[in-house]
Amino acid sequence: MLDIVKKLTSLNGPCGYEHNVSYYIRDYVKDLVDEVRIDGIGNVIATKKGRLPGPKILLTAHMDEVGFIVKKIEENGLIRFEKLGGHDDRILLAQEVKVLGNSGEISGVIGTMSAHFVKFDDPSKVRKHTHLYIDIGASSKAEVEEMGIEVGAPVTWATEMKVLGPKGKEMIMAKSLDDRAGCAVLLQLVNELQDETFAGVVTFLFSVQEEVGLRGAETAIKTLDVDAAIALDTTAVSDTPEETMDKTLFLGKGTGIKVMDFSLIVHKTMKNHLVNLAKEKGIPYQLEIFPGIGTDGGAVALANNGVPTGVLSIPSRYAHSPIELVSVADLEATKDLVKAFVLNLAEDTSFEW
Structure with a gap:
């Protein structure tokens, strides 16, 4: 199996x-x-x-x-998203994702501020998904669109399955x-x-x-x-x-x-x-x-x-x-x-x- x-x-x-x-x-x-x-x-x-x-x-x-969907493409190439299904906003930061564009799957990451900025921020704050963004390495809205991504493109996690644990008590992570x-x-x-x-x-x-x-x-x-x-x-x-x-x-x-x-x-x-x-x-x-x-x-x-x-x-x-x-x-x-x-x-x- x-x-x-x-x-x-x-x-x-x-x-x-x-x-x-x-x-x-x-x-x-x-x-x-x-x-x-x-x-x-x-x-x-x-x-x-x-x-x-x-x-x-x-x-x-x-x-x-569960996944996400592209809601807006910012002029600087960052992507705003909505949720498809239930998510905990606390785990979204710095997670790898795939955007399912018209030309194929595009790798990206849900962005987060550098740890060096934490001292200027409230470290206990959990930002809602509406304040977060996906970074696919593009620097403009035009570049995002050229990569085949438009509003409505679905997004999923990018994890690959792994088998963990001792022999005879294996666990599946995916x-x-x-x-x-x-x-x-x-x-x-x-x-x-x-x-x-x-x-x-x-x-x-x-x-x-x-x-x-x-x-x-x-x-x-x-x-x-x-x-x-x-x-x-x-x-x-x-x-x-x-x-x-x-x-x-x-x-x-x-x-x-x-x-x-x-x-x-x-x-x-x-x-x-x-x-x-x-x-x-x-x-x-x-x-x-x-x-x-x-x-x-x-x-x-x-x-x-x-x-x-x-x-x-x-x-x-x-x-x-x-x-x-x-x-x-x-x-x-x-x-x-x-x-x-x-x-x-x-x-x-x-x-x-």
Whole structure:
């Protein structure tokens, strides 16, 4: 799965500009599923039929990443920007970025004052993103435009994936693990289902614009007829020393089985089913209650007449930063549990309230 994660995180696809990721995922699965399409908003929807009759299941992960968008080009060549998705202004300074211009990807950096000026400034001040700028080395507005950059050009972090940690406990550090990690789990599952017999029909939804309001999933689910769903996403752990951390979710301790977040109170039948499967298969898991986030599961659950929806959370540190961190073991646990869910389906499987 590492190769899949590496490829997915190398692609740049901020909210609304997921094209590279959409096309890659479509091409990856086209020979592995029965049908695949990209809808009008950019979601990739792929369907794989089991050999036995059974329920219709939706598995979803979002492919957009938090980023920025060019708002204004100053006369001196510096670029003002707006946010695409949620960011913490405290981490923006001096970070490398890529501007996705008309002529290709342009390297840049979010500027900051020299340390020599700190004594003339308030060192505790956090400047809002509206006061910051991207420097691509140009000295005029005309030079920026000649490089293929105009207002509306999307911007992403420039980080390349690295593997950290001791052997057997490896961690992945990269941009866009939220939620290319979930996409990687689903792509690995598609691979592993090729030689498996399962019941029913599985629809894989790789959604867009989750970070700006669950828009892709909300659009797609209106066109889909499913009996139940599982959303896969990353979630913030609370195992670091900051005083706000409550030590309820840990990196490397297993997949998170969602109980509640701000977008969803998980359907009890789905939660219990996932917990029982994890216990039966010996898959490490943690129960997650975290009101600080929402997932595509929140949009899916409210659709049509109500869709029984569960969520599997991949624990992560440093979310929405250029150095997100997840555990390889947690990725594998998430994949193992969603695979067990699919293989456990039967014609009479029920997700009644």
